[in-house]
Amino acid sequence: MTATLTDTAPDSTTEQLTGVLLGPDLRREHGFWRRLISTEPFRRPSGGTPEERLELAYERLRILNRSLDSGARLASDPRALAALHAWLGPVDPALTTVAGIHYNLFLGSLLDHDRAGLRDLSDYLSMRRIGTFLCTEVAHGNNAAAMETTATYDRERDGFVLHTPNAGAQKFMPNTSPAGGAKTGLVAARLVADGADHGVRLFLVPLTDEVRALAGVRVRRLPARMGSPVDHCLTSFDRLFVPRDALLESGDETGGQGKPSAGPGKSPTGPGKSPTGPGKSPTGPGEFRTGPGDRRRRFLTSIGRVTPGRIAMSACAAGSARAALAVAVRYGGHRMISGSRGMPPVAVNAYRTHHGPLASAMATVFAMTLLSRRVQERWDACTDEAGRTEAERLVDVAKAWITWRAREVIVESRERCGAQALLENNGMTELVTGVEGAITAEGDNIALYAKAAADMLLAPEPGRHCRPEPGSRPGDLADPAVLGELLAAVQDIWFARAGERALRASPADTMGQWNAASGAGLRGVEAYAYHQAFQAFTEARATLPEGAAGDRLGELQRLFAVEWVARNGGDLLASGLLTAEQVDALPGAAEELISAVAAHAPELADAFALPEELLADWPIAGPGYADAYDDPTAAWNDPREDAR
Known part of the structure; x- marks a missing residue:
């Protein structure tokens, strides 16, 4: 039984767990996308070349767009964007990629820079042109502020000349080919006027028609990327002139993300409603005011949509991990193998060697999903600059932690399904390669961890949990509060080490200080992510009444925490926060929790609320998976065989 999304209060354990995972307003945030992927156009096709699959992705993008009351509303709603990624990710990674680019990075950036709704968006809302x-750039990824593409102001024509000065300045991996239809891009380029550098800005630039790149634009397909067949390209400009209104400017140069309350099926009431004309410039011809600090601020404004993109990447990775794990749990329940010592065949899930890794993965998937929700809620609740800085750090860390954990879960799930899961028709290969893209997209994970580590080392509170209070004794590991303290302690231990190691390096050697501290700092960020996920469990449990659903969530939380504490048992023992007896008991405690979680694995997987239509498209998700390999012309299907 798979949970459904209903208007009534959930009664069953599965429905209560679905509510905890996906949030209280299931229908608004998730119902639309869940229904959409259940329809025929989104059912899994059989076979197809990479080009045919790419064509299908763009065809589905247009079907999706026609299903919306407003693409502007979707682009302005980070929650809806995250839900899109969570549900489309397991169905069609290529579609998810091009949809995220069009609605979030392209259309969302246009709306953020045009709060008055003056720019005509009709071509992009109707998808006459895809964004x-x-x-x-080839030579500038995480250091995008150093990009070399220029947009030089031409005073006589009151416009800009876009130019790519060298091979390293070619734009790297945007989907700029004519595949799928005419394309328009937002191009990040360094604005130069009268010899002065005014920083990186965005320019709205038509790139292709339905057949070829436009004059002044050069587009070359990159080699095939592992996984989803998106038309990733190298794109360059040869002194391409664009008019003045191609520059995205805004009266609110600090940017920010729209956060309307309505879902993707609602009509727009804000930016994008009845667009009436081209963008108006707040400055006159040839005027570009850039004060101290403006270049960095405006660059961050230009790429402001990266933060909602990271939230979406977390949701996509968590959704893909849920799908892979649900298939593995189902497959393990109906894949029969020989019993021991002549006993009747049993399901492979009966063996600890099989269900153990899946139980641990189940705890991780719940943690990933709950942390993804916690991140979204913290970002939505930002009311000041300090709160936004802290929330953005959590967004960055969670994106890296969730996508890395998703890879582990998906690979483990694939392995538990054996050779069957290596075949494309069973869906998992796309999930394996798709999550690799998420790990790199919207900021490489290591770079995100490194930035968070550097920021947290500047104002840490090391040692707060590293030593027990005088006369205190280690707490009971069955107590969630004690487990939470231990997870916080692991974070502090590693940041304390990072600080100590930085002090050993020469104060004059900044690089040496960072290199000395970074290893421990990254471990501290990882521990911070585990602690945040544990707190997300605690918040979710508080919303459940006493009963089976709360018990299941409690078992998952304790398994998640105990396995992490066990991995750090030596450090906690050395700090006096665990006794030797407790460290010795941790493996046994984990085994008991694995047994408890494994006993309810099918029910927990049903709480993911995956549509049966989706699961039916993956043969190994059903008990009749062998039928997918039947041969209609084989002897066993010849009715005459019985008469022989």
């Missing part, structure tokens, strides 16, 4: 986003 893309050109920021990363």
Whole structure:
């Protein structure tokens, strides 16, 4: 039984767990996308070349767009964007990629820079032209502020000349080919006027028609990327002139993300409603005011849509991990193998060697999903600059932690399904390669961890949990509060080490200080992510009444925490926060919790609320998976065989 999304209060354990995972307003945030992927156009096709699959992705993008009351509303709603990624990710990674680029990076950036609704968006809302986003360059990825593409102001024509000065400045990996239809891009380029550098800005630039790149634009397909067949390209400009209104400007140069309350099926009431004309410039011809600090601020404004993109990447990775794990749990329940010592065949899930890794993965998937929700809620609740800085750090860390954990879960799930899961028709290969893209997209994970580590080392509170209070004794590991303290302690231990190691390096050697501290700092960020996920469990449990659903969530939380504490048992023992007896008891405690979680694995997987139509498209998700390999012309299907 798979949970459904209903208007009534959930009664069953599965429905209560679905509510905890996906949030209280299931229908608004998730119902639309869940229904959409259940329809025929989104059912899994059989076979197809990479080009045919790419064509299908763009065809589905247009079907999706026609299903919306407003693409502007979707682009302005980070929650809806995250839900899109969570549900489309397991169905069609290529579609998810091009949809995220069009609605978030392209259309969302247009709306953020045009709060008055003056720019005509009709071509993009109707998808007469598909939007893309050109920021990363061959030689400039995480250091995009150093990009070399220029947009030089031409005073006589009152416009800009876009130019790519060298091979390293080519825009890297945007979907800029004519595949799928005519494309328009937002191009990040360095604005130069009268010899002065005014920083990186965004320019709205038509790139292709339905057949070829436009004059002044050069587009070359990159080699095939592992996984989803998106038309990733190298794009360059040869002194391409664009008019003045191609520059995205805004009266609110600090940017920010729209956060309307309505879902994707609602009509727009804000930016994008009845667009009436081209963008108006707040400055006159040839005027570009850039004060101290403005260049960095405006660059961050230009790439402001990266933060909602990271939230969406977390949701996509968590959704893909849920799908892979649900298939593995189902397959393990109906894949029969020989019993021991002549006993009747049993399901492979009966063996600890099989269900153990899946139980641990189940705890991790719940943690990933709950942390993804916690991140979204913290970002939505930002009311000041300090709160936004802290929330953005959590967004960055969670994106890296969730996508890394998703890879582990998906690979483990694939392995538990054996050779069957290596075949494309069973869905998992796309999930394996798709999550690799999420790990790199919207900021490489290591870079995100490194930035968070550097920021947290500047104002840490090391040692707060590293030593027990005088006369205190280690707490009971069955107590969630004690487990939470231990997870916080692991974070502090590693940041304390990072600080100590930085002090050993020469104060004059900044690079040496960072290199000395970074290893421990990254471990501290990882521990911070585990602690945040544990707190997300605690918040979710508080919303459940006493009963089976709360018990299941409690078992998952304790398994998640105990396995992490066990991995750090030596450090906690050395700090006096665990006794030797407790460290010795941790493996046994984990085994008991694995047994408890494994006993309810099918029910827990049903709480993911995956549509049966989706699961039916993956043969190994059903008990009749062998029928997918039947041969209609084989002897066993010849009715005459019985008469022989």
